[in-house]
Amino acid sequence: xxxxxLFLLAVVWALTLxxxxxxxxxDNPDGPDNPDNPDNPGxxxxxxxxxxxxxxxxxxxxxxxxxxTFVIRVGDLSDAHPMVDFQGRGIDITQNYTMESITxxxxxxxxxxxxxxGFVKFHIERDVADNQTIVVDAERxxxxxxxxxxxxxxxxxxxxxxxxxxxxxxxxKIVYWSKLAxxxxxxxxxxxxxxxxxxxxxTLSTSGLLTVRPTDGKLFYIYLTKPASDDDKPAxxxxxxxxxxxxxxxxxxxxxxxxxxxxxxxxxxxxxTLITYDEAGNMxxxxxxxxxxxxxxxxxxxxxxxxxxxxxxxxxxxxxxxxLTVQYLGGGKILAxxxxxxxGTKIDSRSHFYTIINLSDCSRKRVAYNGVDLPYCSGRYSxxxxxxxxxxxxxxTEGDGENDYPQVYQYxxxxxxxxxxxxxxxxxxxxxxxxxxxxxx
Numbered sequence: 087x088x089x090x091x092l093f094l095l096a097v098v099w100a101l102t103l104x105x106x107x108x109x110x111x112x113d114n115p116d117g118p119d120n121p122d123n124p125d126n127p128g129x130x131x132x133x134x135x136x137x138x139x140x141x142x143x144x145x146x147x148x149x150x151x152x153x154x155t156f157v158i159r160v161g162d163l164s165d166a167h168p169m170v171d172f173q174g175r176g177i178d179i180t181q182n183y184t185m186e187s188i189t190x191x192x193x194x195x196x197x198x199x200x201x202x203x204g205f206v207k208f209h210i211e212r213d214v215a216d217n218q219t220i221v222v223d224a225e226r227x228x229x230x231x232x233x234x235x236x237x238x239x240x241x242x243x244x245x246x247x248x249x250x251x252x253x254x255x256x257x258x259k260i261v262y263w264s265k266l267a268x269x270x271x272x273x274x275x276x277x278x279x280x281x282x283x284x285x286x287x288x289t290l291s292t293s294g295l296l297t298v299r300p301t302d303g304k305l306f307y308i309y310l311t312k313p314a315s316d317d318d319k320p321a322x323x324x325x326x327x328x329x330x331x332x333x334x335x336x337x338x339x340x341x342x343x344x345x346x347x348x349x350x351x352x353x354x355x356x357x358x359t360l361i362t363y364d365e366a367g368n369m370x371x372x373x374x375x376x377x378x379x380x381x382x383x384x385x386x387x388x389x390x391x392x393x394x395x396x397x398x399x400x401x402x403x404x405x406x407x408x409x410l411t412v413q414y415l416g417g418g419k420i421l422a423x424x425x426x427x428x429x430g431t432k433i434d435s436r437s438h439f440y441t442i443i444n445l446s447d448c449s450r451k452r453v454a455y456n457g458v459d460l461p462y463c464s465g466r467y468s469x470x471x472x473x474x475x476x477x478x479x480x481x482x483t484e485g486d487g488e489n490d491y492p493q494v495y496q497y498x499x500x501x502x503x504x505x506x507x508x509x510x511x512x513x514x515x516x517x518x519x520x521x522x523x524x525x526x527x
Contacts (some may be wrong), residue, residue, distance in 0.1 A: 147467025239354030383409025
């Protein structure tokens with residue numbers, strides 16, 4: 087019976103991929119030839135600032151590394167910027183803060199590393215000598231609901247004036263929510279979501295994913311119900327919430343063949359971008375399904391105006407492995423970070439790579455510089471890409487060669503052109519790029 091079941095799952099998987107996208111013509115799918123990297127490409131670059139995160143010894147993210155996490159703020163990421171050297175420089179956040187954080191308008195918001203029982207808001211300051219320090223802008227103790235470092239999800243309400251935090255209790259059976267004032271983190275309101283655990287399941291995902299659809303302001307909470315045994319599969323649910331009363335308006339079960347679970351349901355989007363929107367308000371969510379013993383990536387869509395996934399659309403057909411991050415670039419294209427299972431499945435395996443997905447036909451191509459694909463990277467829990475204005479910034483990790491430094495590449499979205507950017511010093515694991523502009527939405 088097990089063989090029959092696996093065969094049927096494979097058939098469902100193949101059918102799902104076969105109806106992924108309608109085939110529409112793609113204008114110049116290969117883009118223009120990438121020129122040699124000029125000192126000045128004649129294009130206006132973002133001025134930042136950008137925060138770069140590295141870890142010592144091995145990659146961090148989701149509590150993987152206690153050997154040291156360091157952040158340096160730089161003004162730009164172009165090749166004109168000198169190599170970013172972490173030797174004896176950078177702010178060591180290992181003891182006090184986590185690299186998993188909420189960022190907006192130049193500020194960080196998080197439940198800090200030391201479980202002090204509260205929330206903190208801070209920013210990084212640089213003096214004229216480029217000395218960098220963390221400045222705490224607000225600290226606020228928990229009022230009633232308790233949250234744990236890394237284990238929560240979030241959304242912005244009231245045009246950014248209110249930060250909504252959602253997470254489960256220690257036993258993962260109750261979903262807590264708290265609304266915080268952005269300015270001083272005062273707890274405005276808090277409570278619990280009316281989400282029962284269905285029969286046959288034992289717990290809820292630690293945090294799930296929270297998002298506000300920009301076109302109509304609907305608040306979505308995507309969460310898992312998890313069985314007692316690891317041999318059984320979790321189930322994904324999509325809840326629509328009234329953001330004013332925090333009452334559940336609608337809660338639907340996602341078919342297993344559509345999405346078994348979202349990526350990083352335990353940690354929200356504190357590092358990785360897992361939900362993205364196009365201009366029309368269509369929502370795209372990175373998820374996974376299991377075929378045999380392997381988890382494969384899927385990119386599912388909730389159409390604008392609808393509240394459930396389109397079962398006949400998958401933007402990530404014929405996957406090599408897991409889909410890890412997605413960011414909308416505009417013009418019907420998504421920048422994705424995924425993994426090739428055949429090259430290694432460990433966090434530090436050099437098996438992760440960058441592609442651009444064309445949503446019109448769900449084709450994808452590797453990101454390349456001067457006609458050569460960017461190299462495979464290590465680091466599963468990483469977000470070395472950032473999108474800001476007309477540019478995307480794409481970071482790669484250190485290679486084996488003497489001159490294979492960690493590096494940032496600059497992708498000019500309108501012209502589909504990649505330029506070489508700044509390098510980072512060797513000896514550290516490159517994990518995050520964050521755009522810390524004060525004009526962020």
